[in-house]
Amino acid sequence: MGKQSKRTKFYNQKLAGLSSVSLEEAVGALKSLETDLPAAIKQVKMDQTVELAVRLGVDPRQADQLVRGSIILPHGIGKTQRVVVFAQGANLEAAEAAGADVVGGKDLADKVKGGWLDFDVAIATPDMMGVVGPLGRVLGPRGLMPSPRAGTVTQDIANAVKDYKAGKVEFRVDAGGNVHCRVGKLSFEANQLVDNIQAMLKYLESLRPSSVKGAYVRNIAISSTMSPGIGIAL
Numbered sequence: 001m002g003k004q005s006k007r008t009k010f011y012n013q014k015l016a017g018l019s020s021v022s023l024e025e026a027v028g029a030l031k032s033l034e035t036d037l038p039a040a041i042k043q044v045k046m047d048q049t050v051e052l053a054v055r056l057g058v059d060p061r062q063a064d065q066l067v068r069g070s071i072i073l074p075h076g077i078g079k080t081q082r083v084v085v086f087a088q089g090a091n092l093e094a095a096e097a098a099g100a101d102v103v104g105g106k107d108l109a110d111k112v113k114g115g116w117l118d119f120d121v122a123i124a125t126p127d128m129m130g131v132v133g134p135l136g137r138v139l140g141p142r143g144l145m146p147s148p149r150a151g152t153v154t155q156d157i158a159n160a161v162k163d164y165k166a167g168k169v170e171f172r173v174d175a176g177g178n179v180h181c182r183v184g185k186l187s188f189e190a191n192q193l194v195d196n197i198q199a200m201l202k203y204l205e206s207l208r209p210s211s212v213k214g215a216y217v218r219n220i221a222i223s224s225t226m227s228p229g230i231g232i233a234l
Contacts, residue, residue: 006041011228020233026222027193031186033227047078048186048225052197054179054204055219058212065209067179068172070150074199075192076167078185083164084108086124086132086146091157095123098161106131112138119144121164123152143170177218179204186224197222 004012011033018029030050034043058065084102085095086109095103101119102108109131122139124132124146132146139145146152150170154160171181183196201220208216221229 007037007226010037010041015228015230018230020231023194023197023232024190026230026232027190027197029230030222030224030227031190031193033224034186044226046225048227049078049182050184050186050188050193050222050224052179052181052183052200053219053221053223053229054181054201054217056173056177056179056204057215057218058173058177058209060173060175060177062211064211066173067204067207067209068149068170069203069207070152070168070170071200071203072163072166072168073183073196075184075188075196077169077182077196078188079167079182081120081164081167082118083121083123083161084119085157085161086122086128087157088125088128091125091155094158095161098158099165100161109135117142117144121152121170122146123154123157123160123164125155125157126153129153143172183222 014033014036015029021029037043056067058067060066082101083099085092085100086105087095087103088105092103100123104111105128112135117138122144129146136145148154151160151163152170169182171179173179181200183200184193201217204217217234220232220234222232223229
């Protein structure tokens with residue numbers, strides 16, 4: 001086991017004995033990790049991302065228990081997302097007018113196939129899926145493949161672009177039954193983070209598969225880019 005840094009030691013000492021606390025207490029503890037750092041330890045210069053991790057009592061191998069979705073959080077995520085759109089004709093103009101960063105058709109697909117992945121969200125119109133489909137091997141593993149279920153394969157390009165520019169986030173349960181989702185930045189006010197997390201948890205609850213028996217939400221934790229996780233009481 002590698003030697004722990006002074007920062008890690010401080011985090012662990014400060015969080016020792018803190019487990020399964022209320023959401024408000026967890027957010028307060030997370031924000032205080034940086035502000036309470038001793039003078040000898042420099043604060044992280046970047047505005048850290050806050051992430052919510054939820055362990056669900058689902059079996060992702062079952063198609064009807066593959067929990068996924070997208071949501072616009074009350075206070076956004078503190079980041080302007082780079083959006084690309086695969087479209088043609090009038091939809092290209094609509095995407096540009098809505099604020100898409102890059103638009104195109106086969107030319108854009110060839111660019112992505114060549115290794116260009118400088119974007120956060122990919123949106124496509126249904127008639128472009130013949131061009132976008134072969135990009136699954138590139139976009140799929142990175143969570144960037146357009147999907148009707150996530151709202152990124154749509155004829156309503158303008159609204160889709162505006163939603164993702166406003167901070168709409170996607171999530172999907174992983175092979176271990178966990179959902180990870182960005183819920184803001186460490187610079188957010190505590191009440192803003194609480195509002196975003198509550199909205200995400202409420203939405204997750206609404207997606208509970210009817211075939212799930214027993215506890216649906218098993219564990220909840222929040223963390224920032226540089227911090228360990230803090231458990232939240234169910």
